[in-house]
Amino acid sequence: MERQIRIGSRESILAVRQAQIVKEELLKASPGLEIEIVTMKTTGDRILDKSLEKIGGKGLFVKELDYALLEGKIDLAVHSLKDMPMEIPEMLPILALTRREDPRDVMVLEPGKKSLIPGDIIGSSSKRRTLQAGKLYPGCIFKNIRGNVQTRLQKLEQEEYNATILAAAGLRRLGMENCITRIFSIDEMIPSAGQGILAVQGRKGEKIPGIESVACPDSIWAAKAERTFVRTLDGGCTSPVAAFAKVCGNEIFLRGLYYHEAAGEYVTGSISGDTTRGEALAEELANILKGKYE
Numbered sequence: 001m002e003r004q005i006r007i008g009s010r011e012s013i014l015a016v017r018q019a020q021i022v023k024e025e026l027l028k029a030s031p032g033l034e035i036e037i038v039t040m041k042t043t044g045d046r047i048l049d050k051s052l053e054k055i056g057g058k059g060l061f062v063k064e065l066d067y068a069l070l071e072g073k074i075d076l077a078v079h080s081l082k083d084m085p086m087e088i089p090e091m092l093p094i095l096a097l098t099r100r101e102d103p104r105d106v107m108v109l110e111p112g113k114k115s116l117i118p119g120d121i122i123g124s125s126s127k128r129r130t131l132q133a134g135k136l137y138p139g140c141i142f143k144n145i146r147g148n149v150q151t152r153l154q155k156l157e158q159e160e161y162n163a164t165i166l167a168a169a170g171l172r173r174l175g176m177e178n179c180i181t182r183i184f185s186i187d188e189m190i191p192s193a194g195q196g197i198l199a200v201q202g203r204k205g206e207k208i209p210g211i212e213s214v215a216c217p218d219s220i221w222a223a224k225a226e227r228t229f230v231r232t233l234d235g236g237c238t239s240p241v242a243a244f245a246k247v248c249g250n251e252i253f254l255r256g257l258y259y260h261e262a263a264g265e266y267v268t269g270s271i272s273g274d275t276t277r278g279e280a281l282a283e284e285l286a287n288i289l290k291g292k293y294e
């Protein structure tokens with residue numbers, strides 16, 4: 001069976017590495033495939049001087065790849081699930097969610113630095129991260145930082161930042177875990193919905209041989225619960241939300257964070273139950289947390 005598959009990816013080193021991971025898994029299942037990785041710049045990668053919230057949010061990282069899929073320039077697109085908008089076009093379904101890489105967030109300090117002291121500057125543009133890290137480092141100052149993983153690490157060397165918070169998954173995929181100085185537990189810092197999971201998107205009705213072997217059922221359950229939690233709270237727009245679900249056999253555990261804009265504070269909570277009820281549980285938890293402010 002000979003078939004050519006083009007996998008579309010953003011241009012960043014991490015995005016290409018992620019596309020390669022999917023390529024390798026596909027090839028294991030279907031050695032006859034001929035797979036090429038096609039990279040493209042997305043609007044989110046082009047505009048680096050504005051915060052994502054101001055220029056239109058998550059969709060900016062996937063739009064160009066959506067068009068390339070629709071136009072048949074690529075056959076699959078690989079994205080970090082956490083970068084995907086809540087609503088996914090019906091024509092471009094997610095065909096597989098990969099086995100989850102380490103979902104936790106980590107601290108990376110500037111070269112030579114051993115620990116953070118009051119007054120140090122932590123670079124992060126994620127309100128989810130700065131809110132939670134603010135409790136762990138009350139004396140530190142948080143400043144926006146943008147750009148891909150490499151750019152951010154360069155900014156630690158060249159600019160005023162003393163530290164930054166990144167996803168363990170990205171650093172591990174790049175083989176850069178040696179720069180991690182602290183791994184935050186799930187309780188210390190609830191991750192972003194989908195963090196650590198890759199989504200493989202394709203065209204509706206089109207079969208990709210071997211795609212089943214890229215998919216991980218536990219990731220589907222976790223993603224459904226986490227994304228339902230986010231959707232129930234705010235539709236995934238601009239306010240910070242965090243959700244992490246873990247499947248253990250027939251049971252799913254979900255932990256979530258809800259930020260109340262007017263109160264300027266957040267609450268967290270957990271829920272667990274039958275794995276197949278993940279979405280109902282997620283809605284329930286979201287409503288319980290929201291209810292604390294009503």
Ligand SMILES: NCc1[nH]cc(CCC(=O)O)c1CC(=O)O
Pocket residue numbers: 080081082083149165166167168169170194195196197198
């Ligand atoms: N927002 C960028 C982004 N999107 C996904 C990851 C990490 C990889 C993953 O979650 O699978 C990162 C980098 C980071 O947050 O440190």
